[in-house]
Amino acid sequence: MDNKLNLLMCGTGEYTTGWTGSGASQSDKKIGVVALTLFDLRRLGKVDKLGMVGVNGSKYPAIRAHLRQNIEQVYKDLDVSFDSFPKETETDSEAYKTAIDKLHPGDAVVIFTPDSTHYAIARHAIERGLHVLVTKPATQLLSHHLDLVDLSRKHNVVCFVEHHKRYDPVYSDARARARTLGEFNFFNAWMSQPKSQLETFRAWAGKDSDISYYLSSHHIDICCWILQDKAVPTRVVASAATGIATSAPYNCVPETEDTITLLVDWQSITSPTHKGTAVYTASWTAPLRSGVHSAQHWYYMGEKGDVNIDQAHRGYDVTVDDTGKTWYNPFYMKYSPSESGHFDGQRGYGYISIEKFVDAARSVNAGTAQPSEFDAHGLPTIRNTVLTTAILNAGRISLDEKRPVGISKEGEKWILH
Numbered sequence: 001m002d003n004k005l006n007l008l009m010c011g012t013g014e015y016t017t018g019w020t021g022s023g024a025s026q027s028d029k030k031i032g033v034v035a036l037t038l039f040d041l042r043r044l045g046k047v048d049k050l051g052m053v054g055v056n057g058s059k060y061p062a063i064r065a066h067l068r069q070n071i072e073q074v075y076k077d078l079d080v081s082f083d084s085f086p087k088e089t090e091t092d093s094e095a096y097k098t099a100i101d102k103l104h105p106g107d108a109v110v111i112f113t114p115d116s117t118h119y120a121i122a123r124h125a126i127e128r129g130l131h132v133l134v135t136k137p138a139t140q141l142l143s144h145h146l147d148l149v150d151l152s153r154k155h156n157v158v159c160f161v162e163h164h165k166r167y168d169p170v171y172s173d174a175r176a177r178a179r180t181l182g183e184f185n186f187f188n189a190w191m192s193q194p195k196s197q198l199e200t201f202r203a204w205a206g207k208d209s210d211i212s213y214y215l216s217s218h219h220i221d222i223c224c225w226i227l228q229d230k231a232v233p234t235r236v237v238a239s240a241a242t243g244i245a246t247s248a249p250y251n252c253v254p255e256t257e258d259t260i261t262l263l264v265d266w267q268s269i270t271s272p273t274h275k276g277t278a279v280y281t282a283s284w285t286a287p288l289r290s291g292v293h294s295a296q297h298w299y300y301m302g303e304k305g306d307v308n309i310d311q312a313h314r315g316y317d318v319t320v321d322d323t324g325k326t327w328y329n330p331f332y333m334k335y336s337p338s339e340s341g342h343f344d345g346q347r348g349y350g351y352i353s354i355e356k357f358v359d360a361a362r363s364v365n366a367g368t369a370q371p372s373e374f375d376a377h378g379l380p381t382i383r384n385t386v387l388t389t390a391i392l393n394a395g396r397i398s399l400d401e402k403r404p405v406g407i408s409k410e411g412e413k414w415i416l417h
Contacts, residue, residue: 003365004048005131005358008103009034009082010096010121011112012054012063015135018070019063020200031070033333033350034112039071039078040343040351046358053085053099055092060084076341096121105129106365110354112162115209119144122159126151131158131361133354136217137392138385140209142416145389148382158364158371160357163221163380163388167349167356168331171222174300174307178226181302183268187226187278189219189298192259192286198250201284205245206256210399212238213392215282216262219298221380221388223278226300227266228378231276233387235265236394237404244285259283262395274303280391291317291325390414 011034014020018032041047067080086095100109100121109125111118111134119139122132126148138161139145152159165171193215198205201214224233240257244250261281268274286295297310312327319325331349338344345351356379363369375383387407394405394416406417 002045003362004046005362005365006049006103006107007038007047007358008051008053008099008107008109009038009112010053010099010109012052012059013112014200015112016052017063017067019059019066031067031335034110034354035067035080035082036071036333036343036345037351037354038110039080040346041355041358042079043077043343046355046362049083050081051083051085051099051102053096055086055095057084057086057088057090057092057095060088075337075343078343097124100125100128100130103128103130106131106361108133108158108358108361110162110357111135114204115140115213116204117208119148122148123151126155126157126159129155129157131357131364133160133162133357134382135162136221136385136388137161137213138382138389140213140389140393140396142386142390142393142414145382145386146413149386152371152382156364156371158357158360158374159382160360160374161221161380161382161385161388162353162357163218163225163385164332164349164353165218165222166225166378166380167352168311169349170309170311170331174309175222175226178300178302178307179230180304181300181306182304183271183274184227184231184266184276184300184302185274186276186301187223187280187298189216189223189278189280190295191215191219191281192283192295193293194286194288194290195244195250195284196288197284198245198252202250202252205284206253210257210260210396211282211284212257212260212262212280212395215284215294216260216280216395217388217392218296220262220280220391221385222298223280223300224385224387224391225378225380228384229269231266231268231274232409233264233278233391233394233407234267235404235406236391236398237263238395238398239263240399241283241285257399258285260395260399262391262398264391289324292327386414390416 085099266276334345
């Protein structure tokens with residue numbers, strides 16, 4: 001295929017650029033993931049024109065300087081230019097509409113913005129015939145997720161959710177092995193990030209979203225992926241710990257939970273007598289110097305065996321006098337240049353997740369594939385990720401209304417009750 005994809009990045013924050021409200025990110029994404037990947041895909045001839053849209057245009061001079069210093073001057077032949085919206089003198093919460101309206105059917109939009117904005121941006125893009133990659137959680141409401149399923153089918157565009165953990169080679173292999181272990185019995189997942197994330201996310205933490213939507217979405221999706229066509233969730237009960245995020249020095253809004261746990265009942269599709277339970281826990285109040293940015297592990301037990309994964313400690317650690325011991329994850333993004341001085345992270349699952357979307361959109365534009373084909377490939381399409389949103393939405397309702405929430409299917413539609 002020689003048809004290059006024009007693409008708009010929605011969101012200018014840490015995951016896109018490595019730049020946060022307080023300057024360059026101090027996390028494991030110091031130069032971002034999205035923009036860097038797309039700059040490299042442009043170098044490789046898959047992407048053509050790039051744009052970026054945020055709310056506050058005054059950030060762009062600092063962002064451009066950051067990208068030039070840390071990407072353009074580090075890697076050979078990597079152009080970091082892009083069109084930006086809104087203008088540097090403007091602040092506009094609806095600048096995404098102006099930027100999207102300048103695109104043409106068959107172009108693409110990548111959405112890495114606060115959770116509460118995903119649905120509006122994705123809907124605006126899909127209705128204009130644009131392919132969409134939206135970060136997890138796709139939406140906060142099940143009804144919104146189902147609407148995007150219908151819209152993407154109506155407009156015949158690719159719509160993926162950026163569940164990059166599906167491309168982690170360990171998780172992918174574990175999923176294949178777990179599916180051979182017979183009926184599902186138990187799943188337990190833990191994911192956390194240090195309290196410093198409350199500084200990064202203070203603008204929306206507790207106001208627009210919670211730690212379950214932000215972090216548990218990773219492992220809930222992995223569990224749903226393992227159990228696809230094997231079992232379905234039927235009931236969710238949520239519990240939360242509080243008190244750290246709302247206290248000094250973080251001082252988040254009173255509604256902010258520290259740690260959220262969802263207990264989910266699962267029912268086998270093939271055996272009425274087989275039921276399973278899953279526990280998904282996420283926190284953004286982990287210790288500051290634990291040596292990992294994201295603690296992440298899960299355990300799966302089926303009737304014929306189990307799978308146990310610790311993806312925070314991969315047998316690879318580095319100790320430095322000033323900062324102590326750190327466990328690194330080179331499978332996610334490799335930032336060190338190649339022998340020739342070029343960017344060398346094409347095998348990282350953060351990169352692959354975006355490239356898979358670009359390849360899918362290009363193949364549809366070239367007429368060699370239909371968007372619906374990707375549902376059958378085990379990819380995180382908008383249709384294949386409905387139950388992840390159902391569980392997350394049910395968890396939020398359970399916390400807010402202090403009650404269990406049921407999940408069931410009426411005809412072709414999943415509903416909460």
